[in-house]
Amino acid sequence: MDQGSAAGTGGTFISLSDTEQRCYSGLYALCQPDSSGKLAAGKVAELFRASQLPAETLHQVTEVCGAKRLGYFGCGQFYVALKLMAAAQAGLPVRLESVAGELPLPLFIGITNELEMRYPNHPSTNESQPHILGSLTGSAPRPPADRPVLRHPDTSTDKQEAWSPPRSPGISPPRSPSAYRSYPYGAQRNGTDTLLAYDGKVAGCPSVPQENSSPSHYSLKLQPEQPVITRVASVERLVERAEMDYSDDPWRITEEQHEYYTNQFRSLQPDLSALIMGTVAKNFFTKSKLPIPELSHIWELSDVDKDGALTFPEFCTAFHLIVARKNGYTLPETLPATLRPGFVEPGVVPAPPSEATEPLIVFDDNMMPGANQLEMGSVDLQMTSRPGVTSKQDTRDESRKPEEFSPKRIPDPHEKPIQHVSTLKPDSPQELDANMKSRTRPRSYSSTSIDDAMKKVEEPPTPPPRPQKTHSRASSLDLNKLFQQSAQGSRPSQHSLSAKSGWLPRPPALPPRPPATQIFSFLPGSEKSSQKAVQQANFADFSKFREEESSVRGGLSTEDLAPPKLDSTLRHQGHAPQKPVRRKLHPESQSATPPSAAPYSAATLTKSTQRPPPKQKREIQMAIRKNRETNAVLTRLNSELQQQLKVVHRERVTLESQLELLRPVAST
């Protein structure tokens, strides 16, 4: 049925929200599709009539969706038709463009007796559903006809919840129509759809319209519904529940929610009568991504016995508050009466906290909040798992807590809790770690950033390819020879490189760091060369040049260090903007050559013309290169050491904080 999302007539694709998908798939099933996917015309007609649209509109819908053309209602056509009917009910013209956007679910009245029942119950049930979602305004139950029309997202969500535990759509969070919540709904829906087909319950329809009308359904609702998936009979229950005295109270925990909470509680603490320790609960609730002050406030509200741990009712309360907060409800200053652990709704029969559908059926209309909390705990667990499962299905899942807790939801409701627990745990540690890190280790972040910066700094110094580019143009054999002669010790291979003599000293493949050693060896090597005399004579010059080089280099980024150029000019070549500057320095520093011409050409020219003191130049260049390499190596070493220092600092800080935490217990 999910194909409905791509419902299209003649290839047009119309996206459907999850709630819509659910509703439509339910309706689709209701219309008794045959093996080829065609829907029974009679059922379709009945459905269309139930939408209470004028006959002309229905004809238009049939025409636009393409069924008229095809002669039958396929899945795609049916879905488009449903969307068009929703648009028509919302007052929009029957056109394909109308269905491009978000629309409330089409309202079908009188399709089944249950449907009718649903409607009157819808408002009440929806409202009775945890209003967290949206019934802040406490809108009165909508008349069924108004469903398609935009209603308070809250109420719509409420209704949906009430309606379709099997449908599960009800709960789609008002906020994110797409993402959401459809997960649980979707999952539930599929299961319930088939069931509904059997039961002939079109409850999903009313709930679906509501869902659509409030695209931003509260995820809260959705979650409670998820557990419902397994409860086919929950529909009946819903009906009964509708009769209950639900009021627009977002602080009332519904049965589904309670079951969900129960499951969540179980994931943290198998024994429902035991306590969840504060740290465990903290990790768990932190995954909801609510700000810490809000979580702190929720804790204060829910931990009524102030023992630093949560009993099952307290857990349900806290979870419920979190869900409410995620759905936009502002947190109350004091705990609402309905959320108090001792609150007991009349007539509620606590059902065993299991995902099984059976207990749901047994449930009376009202769940005892206390008992519900127990169930809710399981429900929560389920719900968290379910949302996770559905989240998989629906990528638009809201960032609900359940989603966070169990991102990997499995469509199978029965498997959900199991998987939920498993998925929940991995999520929690990750979330916890993230939260812990964010809270307790702010410094580490800063240090990591510094480390990153340092790493970045380190990287530039090794641009091996650079020299090649620069040297490529000035690949004069003379230069190569010069370099080769000068760079005897460290880089014989380098020197023998191709015309890219400029960078010969620096092997492109090697990072600048290793050359550092070579630099040192190089220099001695060069000194040992036959040109020793010349070198010695130019030793002072070398140092002079070296200093200049290093000073110039220092001014440059570390990148400059990377390619130690034998020739100062070559070095400059690596850095175009600096070339002219460099060149000037070199010529000035160097006695011989005037690098007046273009940087590269000048270098080459100078090199060629500097034959007379080639050795000197070479030596200078080699020295320069060596210095550069040394600089690069030292810089790298420095950065590495600084990183290590940061790490050690971090550890020290951590240990100190731990020590401080342990110290208060000591007396005086």
Add this chain to the structure above:
Amino acid sequence: MAVCIAVIAKENYPLYIRSVPTQGELKFHYTVHTSLDVVEEKISGVGKALADQRELYLGLLYPTEDYKVYGYMTNSKVKFVIVVDSSNTSLRDNEIRSMFRKLHNSFTDVMCNPFYNPGDPIQSKAFDSIVSTMMVQAF
């Protein structure tokens, strides 16, 4: 009724300080800060052997012409300081003790909250409400 209530951490930095806004709050901050010296003095007065039996309530730290300062130190070296207006009908010692007891209980509740990191400023609404009940209702 207190004019200023402060909670000082073990390291002598304020975790929570709130005063009646009508008067210059800086003055109260300064008062609380200087009262820490008196607290240290009182604590050091008690021998180490009596550390375990040290009473949490430190009593009147020092009076000025405008107000009186009372101190209370928990076993974990968290200090509560209450500044009361001298013009008020002198509160009985028991009343001050009960105020400290309430503060301590409220602080314990804040500590029990797993989302509260010891050493963080106290932002608990429940704690604020307790403090409000003890502050002078000047507004």
